[in-house]
Amino acid sequence: xxxxxxxxxxxxxxxxxxxxxxxxxxxxxxxxxxxxxxxxxxxxxxxxxxxxxxxxxxxxxxxxxxxxxxxxxxxxxxxxxxxxxxxxxxxxxxxxxxxxxxxxxxxxxxxxxxxxxxxxxxxxxxxxxxxxxxxxxxxxx
Numbered sequence: 439x440x441x442x443x444x445x446x447x448x449x450x451x452x453x454x455x456x457x458x459x460x461x462x463x464x465x466x467x468x469x470x471x472x473x474x475x476x477x478x479x480x481x482x483x484x485x486x487x488x489x490x491x492x493x494x495x496x497x498x499x500x501x502x503x504x505x506x507x508x509x510x511x512x513x514x515x516x517x518x519x520x521x522x523x524x525x526x527x528x529x530x531x532x533x534x535x536x537x538x539x540x541x542x543x544x545x546x547x548x549x550x551x552x553x554x555x556x557x558x559x560x561x562x563x564x565x566x567x568x569x570x571x572x573x574x575x576x577x578x579x
Contacts, residue, residue, distance in 0.1 A: 439512050439570075446570040449506045453563070456502045464498040489548055496552035503559040509566035518569075522562060529554030 439445055471491050476484035510518050533550040536542045542550065 444571050445509075445512070446567050449509065449567060449570050452505050453502060456505055460498060460501050464494060464501070468494050468498075488545060492545075492548050492552050496556050499556040499559050503563045506566050507559075507562055509569040510562075513569045513572065515569055518565065522558070522565075525561075526555070526558055529558055 468491055471494070472487040475487040475490065479486075509515075510522070530551065533542065533547050533554065536550070537544075537547040
């Protein structure tokens with residue numbers, strides 16, 4: 439970026455690599471979690487299978503977006519970084535507020551919370567590619 443080159447190709451390569459590493463293992467665990475939760479963790483964990491699946495879906499998205507989420511820092515998109523944190527606060531606070539108010543049960547809260555965060559990670563990944571595609575040479579000295 440500082441040499442006046444875009445780095446979206448690097449981001450795509452990293453995303454392809456992380457997806458190729460993660461999709462099969464995450465998919466297997468997500469698929470088999472309901473059947474084998476009690477076997478691996480004990481029968482008292484069987485009711486947590488739904489929670490585990492929802493959290494693993496969010497973790498899959500986070501696993502793939504995290505290695506490429508620094509584009510806004512690299513290009514110095516300060517307003518975007520602050521806006522994203524505000525959106526993240528809202529995505530966490532709204533489901534929590536709804537649950538505290540009694541409008542959401544546990545499973546609905548969990549799905550809403552993980553879905554909100556996951557959508558933000560997807561949005562951040564898209565914005566990262568936008569930032570990485572820009573070519574704005576900077577003077578380093």
